[in-house]
Structures are given as C-alpha cells and as structure tokens.
Amino acid sequence: MLKPSSPVQYLKGVGPAKAEVFQRLGITTVMDLLRHYPRGYIDRTTVSKISSITPGQNCTVMGTVLGFQVRPTRDGRRDFILVLTDETGSVECIWFNQPFLQRVFKTGLEVVVSGEVGFYRGKQIKNPVYEILSREDQELIHTGRIVPSYRLTADIGQKILRRTVKRTLESCVPLLRESLPEHVLKRRNLSGLQEALRQIHFPDDWTAQQKARERLAFEELFYMQLILARRKQRAQEPSRALAFSTDGPRFSRFLETLPFQLTQAQKRVLEEMRLDLSSRRVMNRLLEGDVGCGKTVVALAACLMVADNGCQAAFMAPTEILVEQHYATACRLLKEFDVKMAALYGKTRTRAREQIPKQAREGELDIVFGTHALIQEHVQFARLGLVVVDEQHRFGVLQRGALAGKGIFPHTLVMSATPIPRTLAMTVFGDLDVSVIDEMPPGRRRVVTRIVEDGERAKVYEFLAKKVREGRQAFVVYPLVEESEKSEQLMAATEMAQHLSRNPLLRGVRVGLMHGRMKSDEKEKTMERFKTGEIDLLVSTTVIEVGIDVSNASIMIVEHPDRYGLSQLHQLRGRVGRGEHESYCILIKETETGGDASRRLGILANCDDGFKIAEADLAIRGPGEFLGTRQHGLPEFRIADLLRDGPLLSLARREAFLLLERDPELSHPQNAPARRTLNELKDFTATLPAA
Numbered sequence: 001m002l003k004p005s006s007p008v009q010y011l012k013g014v015g016p017a018k019a020e021v022f023q024r025l026g027i028t029t030v031m032d033l034l035r036h037y038p039r040g041y042i043d044r045t046t047v048s049k050i051s052s053i054t055p056g057q058n059c060t061v062m063g064t065v066l067g068f069q070v071r072p073t074r075d076g077r078r079d080f081i082l083v084l085t086d087e088t089g090s091v092e093c094i095w096f097n098q099p100f101l102q103r104v105f106k107t108g109l110e111v112v113v114s115g116e117v118g119f120y121r122g123k124q125i126k127n128p129v130y131e132i133l134s135r136e137d138q139e140l141i142h143t144g145r146i147v148p149s150y151r152l153t154a155d156i157g158q159k160i161l162r163r164t165v166k167r168t169l170e171s172c173v174p175l176l177r178e179s180l181p182e183h184v185l186k187r188r189n190l191s192g193l194q195e196a197l198r199q200i201h202f203p204d205d206w207t208a209q210q211k212a213r214e215r216l217a218f219e220e221l222f223y224m225q226l227i228l229a230r231r232k233q234r235a236q237e238p239s240r241a242l243a244f245s246t247d248g249p250r251f252s253r254f255l256e257t258l259p260f261q262l263t264q265a266q267k268r269v270l271e272e273m274r275l276d277l278s279s280r281r282v283m284n285r286l287l288e289g290d291v292g293c294g295k296t297v298v299a300l301a302a303c304l305m306v307a308d309n310g311c312q313a314a315f316m317a318p319t320e321i322l323v324e325q326h327y328a329t330a331c332r333l334l335k336e337f338d339v340k341m342a343a344l345y346g347k348t349r350t351r352a353r354e355q356i357p358k359q360a361r362e363g364e365l366d367i368v369f370g371t372h373a374l375i376q377e378h379v380q381f382a383r384l385g386l387v388v389v390d391e392q393h394r395f396g397v398l399q400r401g402a403l404a405g406k407g408i409f410p411h412t413l414v415m416s417a418t419p420i421p422r423t424l425a426m427t428v429f430g431d432l433d434v435s436v437i438d439e440m441p442p443g444r445r446r447v448v449t450r451i452v453e454d455g456e457r458a459k460v461y462e463f464l465a466k467k468v469r470e471g472r473q474a475f476v477v478y479p480l481v482e483e484s485e486k487s488e489q490l491m492a493a494t495e496m497a498q499h500l501s502r503n504p505l506l507r508g509v510r511v512g513l514m515h516g517r518m519k520s521d522e523k524e525k526t527m528e529r530f531k532t533g534e535i536d537l538l539v540s541t542t543v544i545e546v547g548i549d550v551s552n553a554s555i556m557i558v559e560h561p562d563r564y565g566l567s568q569l570h571q572l573r574g575r576v577g578r579g580e581h582e583s584y585c586i587l588i589k590e591t592e593t594g595g596d597a598s599r600r601l602g603i604l605a606n607c608d609d610g611f612k613i614a615e616a617d618l619a620i621r622g623p624g625e626f627l628g629t630r631q632h633g634l635p636e637f638r639i640a641d642l643l644r645d646g647p648l649l650s651l652a653r654r655e656a657f658l659l660l661e662r663d664p665e666l667s668h669p670q671n672a673p674a675r676r677t678l679n680e681l682k683d684f685t686a687t688l689p690a691a
Ligand code: ADP
Pocket: 260, 261, 262, 263, 266, 289, 290, 291, 292, 293, 294, 295, 296, 297, 417, 441, 442, 549, 578
C-alpha cells in the first residue's frame, strides 16, 4: 500500500528512471507530487459541436476517429491528418510534421481535441492538444475541462505529469490525514485537504479552484506563522531574561541633555522598549523607520538603560564606516555621562584590538561598537544585556541566530532603514515585535527629486558647480552590481571620477572616489576628507558606505537609477536633506530607459513616504528581489503569494498565534493535526530565518 511518504518510484507508470526525472522537480515522495501544484491552467471546459466551430476561435470538440493519413507537403513536411466526427458533422485536424502520430490513433477511437480553428479547403483544427478516451476511464485529463499545467523539466511532459497526478489523486488522496485542525477549518470556512488537493489539480470549475488555492495557501502561511509563533514563545520564556530597572540615573538625564526634543514617535518607541526591558521576557524587537527619522538615538537610549543596570550592550553595524559613525555619535551624545565605550573597526590600533575583547570579557566596557564580527567571532561579554543590530536587512537574517546558538539570551533590537511592507515584516521578522517611527524630526526639508536624461548632463554639472561654489557638497553614486561586473563597475566609477575632475564645467570642484575594493583605512580617510570639506564631490560605488550623516551634503546624483529598487533609491536620497540647505536628488537615466522604468522613477519623484515607496517597490519587484540578499530568509512558498495573499497571511497569523496561546504545547487532541504537520515540516523550517 502506498503511503504519502512513499517514493514516487513505486507509483504506477513511474519506476526508477522516471523517479530520477521527478527528483529534478523536487518530487521525491507521493506527497511531494501532490504538492506539486499547477503553475497555471488552460480552460478547455466547453466542448463544442463540430458543426458550430468557426475559424479563428479556440475550441474543444469530442468525436470519433473516422480516418487518418500522413500527407507529405511540397517543402518536405510530413503532416498528420485526422478526421474526427460527431453527430453534427466532421472536421479535419492537422499536426504539422508529426507523422509518428499514425501509431497513436486508431479508427473508431473516441478523442477529445483542443486547438485553434483554421481554414484550409474547409475547417481545420491546427496542432490541437488531444486526449484519447479509454474505455475504463471516462474522465478527461488533458482536455474538455480546466486543465492543469505544471512546471516541467527535460524528459517529462505535461501529459505524463497530469496522468501521474491524476492516478495518485485517485489512489492516495483518500488515505491522507487532514493537516489543519478541524476547528480552524470550520472557523475560516476552508475546505479539507483531500478536497483541496483534488480541486487544485483538476478543478471542477474556477470557484472550486479558488477555494482550493485559498485553503492550501492558508495552510502554508499558517504553518509558517506557527513556527514563528513558537519561536517567539520560546524566546520569551520568562526565566531567560534580565529585567532592568528603567529609571536609572543616566538614562533619566539623557533625554534632557539631548540637543533636540525627541519626536512623539521616538518617545513612543522608547516607551515600548522600556516595557520590554523591564519585563522578564526577552525583547526581540524590530525598529523600522524611514531613513533619517532618528533611530540611532533611540537605540543609544536603550544602551544607556542597560548600562545603568550594570550590563553591557553590543551595537553592531554592517560596515566599518557606519560603526565609526555610530561610535562618534555616541561619544558626542553621551560625553557627559560616565559610559565606557569602545569601537572595533579598521582604524582600531593593534593594542586596543587586543584590549577591547579583554575589557568586554571582564565587564569593563558598557557599550561596544563593531561590525557583526563583534558577536560572531571571539568577543565575549561579561554581562551582555542588549544587542543592537543596525541596518538589519544588510546583515541577512541568519546572523540573528548566532547569539541564541551560544546560549546567550540578551535583549535584541534590530533596526531597518528600509521600511518593510507589512506582509514581508510578518514573514521575515514574524517572530519579532515591531516598532515604527513614522514621524520625521521637525525642520526636515523635502528633497527635490528630478529625473533627467543622459543628454542633460551639462545642465546637471553647471548646477552642481554652482552649488559647490555656494559651499555645498554632493554624492555621485554608481549602482551596486553583480560580483561578476565589479571590475567593470570600478572602471566606470574611476573613469567617472576622472571625467568629472577634468570637466571644464566643474572647474574648481574637488572630486574624491570611494569604491568597494579600497582598504578600509583608505575608505575612512576619504570619508574623513569629505566630512571635513576637503572633497566637494564624492563618487562612490558602494551604496552602503553612503549610509552616513554629512549634513552639508545636499546633492545626491544617481547614475543608472533604473538598476536600483525604489526603496534603495529612497534610501540613497535620504542621505541628503539632513541639514539646513535645500537638497536635491538627481536621477540620471539612460536615454533608452523604457516607459516602465520611467514610471517607476516617477513614483519616487512624487512621493517621499518610505512605506508607500516600499509597497510600490514590493509590487514591482516581488518579495525576493525586494529583500535583495540571498539570506533574506523568505520561505519558499509553493502556492502562497505574498503579493496577493496579504489578507490571508494576516488571518493565518492570527489563527496560528491564537492556537499557540490557547494550547502552548499543542497537546490538546483537537490540535493533533497541527502537532503532526509541524513535525513533518522540517524541510520547510530550514528555509525560515534562523531562530
Ligand atoms: P536613521 O533613523 O536613518 O538611522 P539617524 O539616527 O542617523 O537616522 O538620525 C538622523 C539625524 O537626525 C541625526 O543627525 C540625528 O542626530 C538627528 N535626529 C534624531 N532625532 C532627532 C530629533 N528628534 N530632532 C532633531 N534631530 C534628530
């Protein structure tokens, strides 16, 4: 007896050779085959009478084979001709150059064909899809119905796949156990697994197909959310956390000493974090906010709160330049307080490089800044209470797991400069609590965004030169491209820098260059010269290094803007407009850039709400591209689609979290399907972000 877990090889008509082909489609077991959902469908529902078909339409007809022949053509083709008849008349079907079909058909066979009607000495159906109706099995598979169409690989065709799926549905599906708890199905009015599998492959009609899809997509989203809910539940087990007092001496004074007032949004987020840190649950929080909204100061406040309690904080950023910048900010904002801080980055001298880890280990440092190497490698902490991860999306999600793996459970705050659309946040960061800073500090100016064509460069340069004479500074950014193109890109940027420094329109403008191949101390030097105003115009290939705060820089020029996602462009744009000067973002697009790309860029020019831009970006590029890194931590869905299933995802999330809240161990008999399915989902779990 075949079980869902049996290898497909034992299915009728498969065997070892075919099983290998199936393997290439990721199909190993019977269940894999059933979960190989159609990629699309062809509607061949309506069967027409032969007399009623007309040239130009697509039709499906059913009839008896009256006769057939192979007809050679003048140009050497050997066409197969078949005459089909029903009670209303007969029609010729033609398959160009497929003489072997004469071995397939027999006079008198019942056949269904679907194809386009042409006219050649009478009506003719051209290259139709056909299905021979066997006596025992009168049910149609390939035509005369909504026909599934599958993702294929070499050596396997639609027909074989359809037939194998159909047989398997008949033989194995009745044995399948339901994978969702009955009460969830009832409450959400979802169909059962058996019915859904039948209807997803061979739907009776479109309504049935939709209902099946909904059920199967729900299931996928539900289990993803259940895994995240469990992870969150584990992380929050009370005994593991350090509870802090949140009115320590330094923290309380910190807000008063700031050179500015926190925005309402910053205050609210700080309050959310205070609650976390004072509870006995481990904080796992994502802090989202548009670029420039002031996340750093909020994170520093949290670090200070932790330091007040005699614990340590690790503050991580993706690049050394950002580490340096955060460290400098912290030194400035915390200078009145007796906080012991250190940063590990390129410039750190060898002696300090050895000393800092030692001091961290012995508990002499309150806050340590560094790249992610800080946690991953040798640095240990005496009393690590908080980990701050800036620009989380650049780290890749996986590193979140590194800490828990060491058996450390500090509070964690991850920050993302790219607003993440809700559906993605629920997926990739679904085990985190989310705080949002949705307000900008007062006095921010809207960055004037212009899309110009390559041919208008001269005007851009004149404008640039004028602004530099007024004392402003500018960035020119070259797109971050694939590893393989890196050297070309480097050349382009280097040439660009040379071209700009020689350009007569830019006489007197001091040009600097920064690219990914430079050593970190060279980068730092260049950055320093830009900050101190020795460089007016910084040409850069690396977007990340521009994640910096230079308030005198008021012009951002982006080359090849069409190669970026909208969110990235928005983030680049956020690098200017931080000071008191009117700021500009100029996108120089190639002249041949198509209408789509122009429309996309137009969204950016007309909108400066990072969340709205992120939604648009997600819709245009899809989730994987949006997140951008290979380690983006997106589970691979078979049928759910984050773009269209947002509401279903919310629903699945609510159900999953509710289920776990009411039955934390999933021990109630009615939740047995959930417990069982979760155990079977090991492969799926592996595609989720690390715990
Ligand atoms: P991001 O959220 O993009 O990381 P930053 O934390 O770098 O933004 O803050 C951007 C700038 O805004 C910094 O120079 C910071 O000092 C300043 N800033 C932060 N909060 C406020 C505020 N409430 N009022 C005025 N300026 C602020």
